[in-house]
Amino acid sequence: MPDLKLGKLPDRTPVKLTITITPDLQAALQAYAAEYAKAYGVEEPVAELIPAMLATFLESDRAFARRRSAPK
Template identity: 40%
Template sequence: MTKLKLGPLADSKPVKMTVEIPAELHRSLVDYGRLLGEPGGPPVDPIQLIVPMLERFIATDRGFAKARRSGQAPKAQGGTSSPSPD
């Protein structure tokens, strides 16, 4: 089996989301979902890949983590991304 950065996806309540992505990125997501569904399983819907990929990207971005720890990156509060007061 191909070693991928994402493991099996946790069951989660679906959330309606609208996003436009380039066709090449969509093809890559379809291919990734096909590989994640192997061996013998059904392919994973590309929509289900977006959130885990973004979470993984943010979780493994050392520069972002360092900036956040040092207070350089604003923490999201209730859907906003305004900086915290000094």
């Protein structure tokens, strides 16, 4: 085993996911992107924000985290 402090990096190969959303959700995502641009001074496409939004949501769900880390 290598004696490096940094472990082997995880797989970072992007995975493309195609979904269908409602018009209301699309409008809400566009509004969020506009608020993001106001807050940070950088316009990001909705498609770039969604992965970060999903990761933040999953990280904040404590019940999910407990179940995911429980032995199987």
